[in-house]
Amino acid sequence: MMLEQAREFERQQSDVHRRLMIVTSSDTPEEAVRLLKGPMERLRRVDLAKQYIELLKEVDDLTIDAQRHLPQNPKEALKPYTQLKELAIRLRELQEPAEGAAVHLVNHVERTSTQLWNKMTKQMTDEFEAVLQKGNWPIQDFEPTRDWSDCFERLLDLQYPEFSTSREPLILLPVSCLAKPFIQQFKYNFFSEKVTAQPNKVKTF
Numbered sequence: 001m002m003l004e005q006a007r008e009f010e011r012q013q014s015d016v017h018r019r020l021m022i023v024t025s026s027d028t029p030e031e032a033v034r035l036l037k038g039p040m041e042r043l044r045r046v047d048l049a050k051q052y053i054e055l056l057k058e059v060d061d062l063t064i065d066a067q068r069h070l071p072q073n074p075k076e077a078l079k080p081y082t083q084l085k086e087l088a089i090r091l092r093e094l095q096e097p098a099e100g101a102a103v104h105l106v107n108h109v110e111r112t113s114t115q116l117w118n119k120m121t122k123q124m125t126d127e128f129e130a131v132l133q134k135g136n137w138p139i140q141d142f143e144p145t146r147d148w149s150d151c152f153e154r155l156l157d158l159q160y161p162e163f164s165t166s167r168e169p170l171i172l173l174p175v176s177c178l179a180k181p182f183i184q185q186f187k188y189n190f191f192s193e194k195v196t197a198q199p200n201k202v203k204t205f
Helices: 002-024 029-068 074-095 103-134 146-165 173-190
Strands: none
Touching: 029 074, 029 103, 074 103, 074 146, 103 146, 103 173, 146 173
16 A cells, blocks of 8 residues: 555656656756746745735725724724734734845835824814814803714724723823813913013012
């Protein structure tokens, strides 16, 4: 039985060598393998380029998908954003054992995920600030509206993943929007050319 298996193996090997010689018109199997190295390397590069392009397309698709859900559904927007962020982290982890291979791809995915997050937060905060401006915030008799509460809640939804991962105290996005006019007024009065900004004019009580 073992003798038959050995003969079958030799037959298969001989058949492979014969095909290599036919394809490359070589006189020996060694020469055939040598001649095939160039085409095989080109095929490998084509496959790598294909995977590279597919990965770039996936990054674009995730970015578009995230933006498509804003501003109405930030929870859904977070799903593709999280996938993109995890992809960036995974690529960075894989880059080290690969000795820095595909550095441009890694940087592109990281940069895209950061830009996407900045766009998402800006779009949502701009929406909330527009509602505040419409209600003349921060007037004394300001009355929160349904739009106000909806925007406030959506900003919290967008920021929710940070609550469980951040090791430092977080400034809530909606609170940051609410405090913005007061910060601007403070800077105007105490960090500008106004009289109130001059130390010798500040009274001590």
